Amino acid sequence: MGSLSVSTHRGLVHWQGLLVAISLFNFWCQPTTAQLAIVSTYAAEGKEVLLRVQNKPPNHSGLRWYKGEGANQNNVLAFLIEKPEMYFRCPSFGRVVLEPDWSLLIKKVSKADAGMYTIVVYLTDSKKEIGFGRLTVYEPELVVSLVASNTTVTENKDSVVLTCNTNALFIHWLFKGMNLKLNERMKISEDHRSLTIDPVKREDAGYYWCEVSNPIRSTESWSVTLDVKFE
Template sequence: MEFPAASAHRGLVPWLGLLLAVRESGFTPGPEYSGRETANPDGTLIIRKVIPRDLGLYLVVAVLPKGKIAMGFGRLNVYEPLIVPTLLASNTTVTENVDAVVLTCYTNAVLTFWLYNARNLPFTERMKLSWDHRTLTIDPVRREDAGNYQCKVSNLIDAFESAPVQLDVKY
């Protein structure tokens, strides 16, 4: 058998043994495995039913003839399925220069963007975002703020937009 990671660099190399170290927390194969992992003789690692706790650095060390060692590593990122966002407004009919409106995007996404009339929201000095970008406050509301608002969420796998919320501004 050969160590596949070595083949990309030096041609096929026979290997004598395999040591697998997984993640920064550093567990190695043995009884403490969750039962979802299988280390194969060809150097591959199969993890069934991946969960967020599986993310991290994975390292494979192959012991080659004459005591030489070859190593390969990679990072596993785990993304939870995105929940389609729900956008709620504190009020959808407001009075110009009197009221404020708070729009909150309910989602499990890390990245949240705001749309106004199906385009990127042009932010003004009256608009404030929460630290996680899921809450947009407009204070005070002006007539030019009237229109459809949406939040758009994404990760490296998916992207979704909320249904639009219509803001009416009375003057």
């Protein structure tokens, strides 16, 4: 008796191989447990902010909020005890409040509140889950100015550094009214606040400016004109 097989346009596939393929497909398609996390949030200085929790695990018995990355007992901000014989949520009032849905409310946010936050949820089986998130605090009023180390330079001889002084979160560079296209001679700093051109070439001549923004508004600097001379 011949073995069972399935016909395809490429030939015959042995039924055992097909079963293995189906098993692997089912394994790969198994749903994964969503990771506990704090929703990273932006907040204007002086306002209030709600740090929300997503992917809350079931069967929990309590939790703790920490300032910083990690469960440092010196940085406990709030905690919740949920047991059959006890329910205790702290703090439930003040500048920092633990809400019933586990969110952390911070009133009159300051720059000192910015950074990473950690939540530890204790499960009923004595295990725990840990989640992280970042709070970024920005000044609502934008300040920006653009300065250059030199505005008159010689081609293939000099370099120039343009610095965008601002309190904004996001910085975007423009050249001659268009988005700046970087080349191998240009380098933008990690914080995007400075642009270095080394060496300068004649095609770099023209006006530059920086456009800055935070989550609620945007503005731009006055332009700086670069004059490139050549020998």
